[in-house]
Amino acid sequence: MARIISKRVLTPVTKLFVIEAPLIAAAARPGQFVIVRVREGGERIPLTIADYRPDRGEIIIVVQEVGVTTRLLGALDEGDDILDVAGPLGSAPDISPAGHVVGVGGGFGAAALLCLMRDLSQRGARTTAIIGARQKDLLILTDELKAASGHLDLCTDDGSTGFKGFVTERLQQLIDGDAVAPGLGPPDRVVAIGPMAMMRAVADTTRRAGIETLASMDPLMIDGTGMCGGCRITIGNEIKFACVDGPFFDAHQVDFDEAERRNKMYVDMESQAAVRQAHACGAASQVREGAI
Amino acid sequence: MPLKRMDKTPMSERAAGRRAHDFLEVNEGYDMARAMFEAERCLRCQDPVCVDGCPVRIPIPEFIHAIAAGDMREAATILRGANPLPAICGRVCPQETQCEELCHMNNRFSSAAIGHLERFVADWERGQPANDATRQPWRDEKIAVIGSGPAGLVCAGQLADMGYPVTVYEALHAPGGVLRYGIPEFRLPNAVLDWEIDVLRQRGVEIANNIIVGKTIALDALLDDMGFAAVFVGTGAGLPKFLGIPGENLNGVFSANEFLTRINLMRAYDFPVSDTPMKVGKRVAVIGAGNTAMDTVRSALRLGAEKGLIVYRRSETEMTARIEEHHHAIEEGVEFHWLTNPIEVLGNVDGWVTGLKCQVMELGEADDSGRARPLPVAGSEFVIPVDNVVLSIGTTPNPLLLQSTAGLETDRWGCLVADEESGRTTRARIYAGGDVVTGAATVILAAGAGKNAAEAIDRDLSAARGDDQGRELQSGRH
Numbered sequence: 001m002a003r004i005i006s007k008r009v010l011t012p013v014t015k016l017f018v019i020e021a022p023l024i025a026a027a028a029r030p031g032q033f034v035i036v037r038v039r040e041g042g043e044r045i046p047l048t049i050a051d052y053r054p055d056r057g058e059i060i061i062v063v064q065e066v067g068v069t070t071r072l073l074g075a076l077d078e079g080d081d082i083l084d085v086a087g088p089l090g091s092a093p094d095i096s097p098a099g100h101v102v103g104v105g106g107g108f109g110a111a112a113l114l115c116l117m118r119d120l121s122q123r124g125a126r127t128t129a130i131i132g133a134r135q136k137d138l139l140i141l142t143d144e145l146k147a148a149s150g151h152l153d154l155c156t157d158d159g160s161t162g163f164k165g166f167v168t169e170r171l172q173q174l175i176d177g178d179a180v181a182p183g184l185g186p187p188d189r190v191v192a193i194g195p196m197a198m199m200r201a202v203a204d205t206t207r208r209a210g211i212e213t214l215a216s217m218d219p220l221m222i223d224g225t226g227m228c229g230g231c232r233i234t235i236g237n238e239i240k241f242a243c244v245d246g247p248f249f250d251a252h253q254v255d256f257d258e259a260e261r262r263n264k265m266y267v268d269m270e271s272q273a274a275v276r277q278a279h280a281c282g283a284a285s286q287v288r289e290g291a292i
Numbered sequence: 293m294p295l296k297r298m299d300k301t302p303m304s305e306r307a308a309g310r311r312a313h314d315f316l317e318v319n320e321g322y323d324m325a326r327a328m329f330e331a332e333r334c335l336r337c338q339d340p341v342c343v344d345g346c347p348v349r350i351p352i353p354e355f356i357h358a359i360a361a362g363d364m365r366e367a368a369t370i371l372r373g374a375n376p377l378p379a380i381c382g383r384v385c386p387q388e389t390q391c392e393e394l395c396h397m398n399n400r401f402s403s404a405a406i407g408h409l410e411r412f413v414a415d416w417e418r419g420q421p422a423n424d425a426t427r428q429p430w431r432d433e434k435i436a437v438i439g440s441g442p443a444g445l446v447c448a449g450q451l452a453d454m455g456y457p458v459t460v461y462e463a464l465h466a467p468g469g470v471l472r473y474g475i476p477e478f479r480l481p482n483a484v485l486d487w488e489i490d491v492l493r494q495r496g497v498e499i500a501n502n503i504i505v506g507k508t509i510a511l512d513a514l515l516d517d518m519g520f521a522a523v524f525v526g527t528g529a530g531l532p533k534f535l536g537i538p539g540e541n542l543n544g545v546f547s548a549n550e551f552l553t554r555i556n557l558m559r560a561y562d563f564p565v566s567d568t569p570m571k572v573g574k575r576v577a578v579i580g581a582g583n584t585a586m587d588t589v590r591s592a593l594r595l596g597a598e599k600g601l602i603v604y605r606r607s608e609t610e611m612t613a614r615i616e617e618h619h620h621a622i623e624e625g626v627e628f629h630w631l632t633n634p635i636e637v638l639g640n641v642d643g644w645v646t647g648l649k650c651q652v653m654e655l656g657e658a659d660d661s662g663r664a665r666p667l668p669v670a671g672s673e674f675v676i677p678v679d680n681v682v683l684s685i686g687t688t689p690n691p692l693l694l695q696s697t698a699g700l701e702t703d704r705w706g707c708l709v710a711d712e713e714s715g716r717t718t719r720a721r722i723y724a725g726g727d728v729v730t731g732a733a734t735v736i737l738a739a740g741a742g743k744n745a746a747e748a749i750d751r752d753l754s755a756a757r758g759d760d761q762g763r764e765l766q767s768g769r770h
């Protein structure tokens with residue numbers, strides 16, 4: 001059981017939770033994740049530790065509602081308990097702070113970049129965070145990321161703020177030496193966190209330029225401790241368990257085709273569960289409204 | 293059917309046609325009449341060799357005699373004194389290669405049904421009114437146990453009985469280890485496991501779930517910062533092996549651990565009432581022939597597969613599953629492909645499994661394990677059309693804790709090095725037992741190791757304390 005200390009609604013489908021978890025906060029390193037379960041009979045889902053405050057015994061997670069479990073979690077409020085929170089799992093990525101490190105984030109990835117960028121900045125790296133969303137009001141944690149990195153670069157598909165276009169286009173400009181961030185220079189290293197398609201596009205962009213790149217892989221997980229092998233992905237010619245060997249891997253070695261395919265293994269069943277959930281919620285709200 | 297003296301009294305079981313579609317327990321247990329009849333069969337030998345076959349040396353003739361005398365409480369006391377998990381061992385022990393194999397009755401008839409009787413006594417005990425009082429520890433030295441499989445649970449229970457405050461740390465959200473996530477409900481109902489764990493809690497054992505030692509807390513922090521006097525490592529052998537053949541990452545290929553965890557721990561059989569799905573197609577091939585493989589293939593049938601196949605590169609003789617599981621699998625319609633070696637998983641354009649390419653094997657000379665080595669027959673490749681492939685080819689200790697703890701020696705199989713009698717590892721105050729030491733073995737061996745380690749921990753702590761009892765135990769006057 002872990003108590004929700006506070007909650008912030010970042011977008012209609014993205015919620016930030018500050019959670020009381022002193023042991024996890026004390027042990028956490030940037031880039032690690034927790035496994036969360038929200039109800040009896042519920043799934044175990046992995047969520048990145050966006051930030052942690054060992055002195056206050058708190059961790060922060062940001063959840064984007066995409067299915068049954070993330071929606072149940074998103075519906076919890078300050079003062080509620082999360083049934084199970086286990087971690088920190090996975091390993092912090094091994095990123096040298098020498099030179100200019102660029103973090104590229106999409107969706108919840110912007111949150112996942114937060115303590116990673118702060119840690120790199122504190123260790124002496126020059127840092128840029130590039131985050132993207134469809135439109136301005138879907139960008140999250142911009143103030144926090146600005147404080148954590150040397151430079152923050154925003155991208156929107158519709159141009160409602162910052163650069164109009166994809167994060168990868170902006171990254172390409174940076175590689176090409178355009179003055180994205182004066183004085184920072186071209187990227188020496190890139191780390192990408194976000195939707196698989198975005199990470200794949202980042203990998204393609206930096207592969208051409210020969211820039212070392214890490215991607216935070218998010219396969220389906222169950223235990224998160226190396227016990228089931230469900231999270232296996234192919235890196236080069238080797239099979240790795242993302243939960244213990246990752247989640248960060250050399251993006252140029254990842255077999256993205258396989259990873260994307262494996263993540264879709266249960267789509268039909270997941271939508272079946274979502275329908276059941278929607279039905280249950282509908283019924284519940286009708287009960288509340290006195291209709292039943 | 294009248295019961296016969298010569299034969300082991302059969303236990304009633306649910307009809308194969310019905311049980312193969314649900315997760316309710318297959319075996320129904322004895323009733324009092326059958327149990328007493330069976331108990332009367334035991335010869336109460338002067339030289340009860342059966343006891344030598346039991347890793348925890350249950351005084352078998354004594355507890356059976358108590359049943360024959362109708363004194364169930366006495367039977368339960370004798371049993372529990374030697375084996376803290378009787379309801380579980382009575383169900384899952386490979387009796388035919390342990391206690392029952394040595395039974396004198398085998399010379400002329402069939403052995404006494406020791407396992408069935410053990411189960412009967414434990415189930416009787418479970419039906420008695422609960423004692424709600426939780427016992428308080430009375431010693432000062434706190435002990436930490438890592439892992440809540442049979443090794444950890446038994447070690448914790450024994451230490452609590454000796455008065456130590458014990459905390460069990462478990463990585464998953466529910467305790468039990470393989471008993472929870474591996475062995476299915478139709479063989480070991482969760483209710484039985486929950487009851488045994490409640491008994492331990494009443495005896496004073498605390499269980500902390502969701503703590504991954506080596507991640508959430510370092511093992512050394514338990515000793516140095518949190519004030520534990522000793523630590524028992526019972527983290528099991530949970531790391532699944534893969535074959536390394538082409539196609540292993542296709543959609544629809546699972547490790548048995550994943551398959552069984554989704555079903556047992558996450559209750560995929562109840563989807564979408566529960567949230568974790570499990571994809572089972574029409575034809576499921578399970579590679580391997582141990583208990584895990586039998587559990588997997590029978591679970592696949594229960595989740596709606598029309599055909600469950602066991603594919604094994606050796607022959608029936610080398611199969612490691614319990615006889616009863618093999619029989620039950622045959623009754624439930626499982627197909628066995630012996631001397632069949634999988635060499636590739638085949639898939640369609642969408643990346644889903646469509647078949648398993650195999651080659652026929654023949655048996656050659658004995659290998660290191662003493663079993664005949666299977667050799668491929670040239671040109672014998674063929675394809676079995678299947679929708680799922682589940683790998684059940686063994687597990688090794690999970691390196692997570694061992695790698696994050698300095699000074700713990702492991703052998704070339706990744707098993708933690710520990711003394712068999714005491715569980716002492718290469719580091720002071722750290723003890724270990726169960727599958728993490730032996731590699732994948734059995735429930736009762738893990739339980740026995742937990743029990744031995746608890747005694748060693750008590751001996752070592754008492755000696756350090758310098759009290760009389762410690763000296764007595766040290767000098768072997770147990």
Ligand SMILES: Cc1cc2nc3c(=O)[nH]c(=O)nc-3n(C[C@H](O)[C@H](O)[C@H](O)COP(=O)(O)OP(=O)(O)OC[C@H]3O[C@@H](n4cnc5c(N)ncnc54)[C@H](O)[C@@H]3O)c2cc1C
Nearest residue numbers: 045046047048062063064066067068069070108218219270
């Ligand atoms: C190491 C790691 C860190 C993560 N960190 C975060 C985080 O900080 N915040 C956050 O919101 N999410 C994060 N995720 C993704 C998150 O775990 C999934 O969104 C979640 O499991 C979906 O569960 P659900 O029941 O809500 O959706 P489901 O009903 O299971 O699925 C709904 C849809 O989401 C897709 N999906 C399911 N699981 C994943 C996944 N693991 N990755 C990508 N797509 C998936 C499904 O294919 C389906 O289309 C992380 C994943 C990993 C592996």
Ligand SMILES: Cc1cc2nc3c(=O)[nH]c(=O)nc-3n(C[C@H](O)[C@H](O)[C@H](O)COP(=O)(O)OP(=O)(O)OC[C@H]3O[C@@H](n4cnc5c(N)ncnc54)[C@H](O)[C@@H]3O)c2cc1C
Nearest residue numbers: 439441442443463469470474505528726727733734735738
């Ligand atoms: C499917 C299946 C069927 C089986 N059938 C039989 C049978 O019929 N009869 C029989 O005798 N044996 C059977 N076995 C074998 C038997 O279950 C095992 O030998 C036994 O459970 C080993 O017990 P253990 O306590 O050593 O470890 P486990 O039962 O593996 O328990 C280890 C526990 O430690 C936890 N853990 C691991 N690492 C950490 C960590 N770092 N921090 C905290 N916790 C951790 C794990 O989550 C797990 O709960 C079967 C095994 C399987 C998989």
Ligand code: SF4
Nearest residue numbers: 346381385390391407
């Ligand atoms: S614990 Fe196992 S080996 Fe020992 S008597 Fe019981 S069934 Fe036989």
Ligand code: SF4
Nearest residue numbers: 334335337342395396
């Ligand atoms: S060997 Fe068989 S008959 Fe003899 S005491 Fe043991 S169980 Fe009874």
Ligand code: FES
Nearest residue numbers: 224226228229243
């Ligand atoms: S999630 Fe099970 S091994 Fe990684």
